[in-house]
Amino acid sequence: MKNKSSDIIEKKLADYLVRVDRKKCLSFGKCVGAVPELYILDEKQLCSFKKDVKKVNTKNLMESYYLCPVGAIYIYDKNGKQIIP
Ligand code: SF4
Numbered sequence: 001m002k003n004k005s006s007d008i009i010e011k012k013l014a015d016y017l018v019r020v021d022r023k024k025c026l027s028f029g030k031c032v033g034a035v036p037e038l039y040i041l042d043e044k045q046l047c048s049f050k051k052d053v054k055k056v057n058t059k060n061l062m063e064s065y066y067l068c069p070v071g072a073i074y075i076y077d078k079n080g081k082q083i084i085p
Contacts, residue, residue, distance in 0.1 A: 011038065011049040013056060016083075017076040020047045030067035035060045047072065 010019040018038070020031075027045040031038075038056050042048040065073045065084050075083045 009047075009049065011053065013038075013061075014054050015058070015078050016061060017078070017080065018049075018061070019074040019076070020049075021072045021074070022046045024070045024072035026070050028069055030069065031064040031073060034064040034067050039064065 007023045008019060008021050010017060025047045027041060027047075029041055031047055032041060035056050038050060038053050038061070040048050040050050061075065062084065065075055071085065074085065077083055
């Protein structure tokens, strides 16, 4: 049975909050290619976050949203306002 609590994961960075809906993730790994210092695929081959990441390149972070073919990535500013989608 799937663990509901791990379906949506989030990572707080210095300037952004990144959320990933793992129910949507189909393991394409495009996000990992765009921001390898932030994203990893876990043992189930689903998107997860690396530990101890504080800052990432903004352009690459936004690109990870556009590259994800299933729209599993959501990005917020540090005040919680949703930037994309
Ligand atoms: S790009 Fe999207 S579908 Fe692919 S691993 Fe990342 S979150 Fe999952």
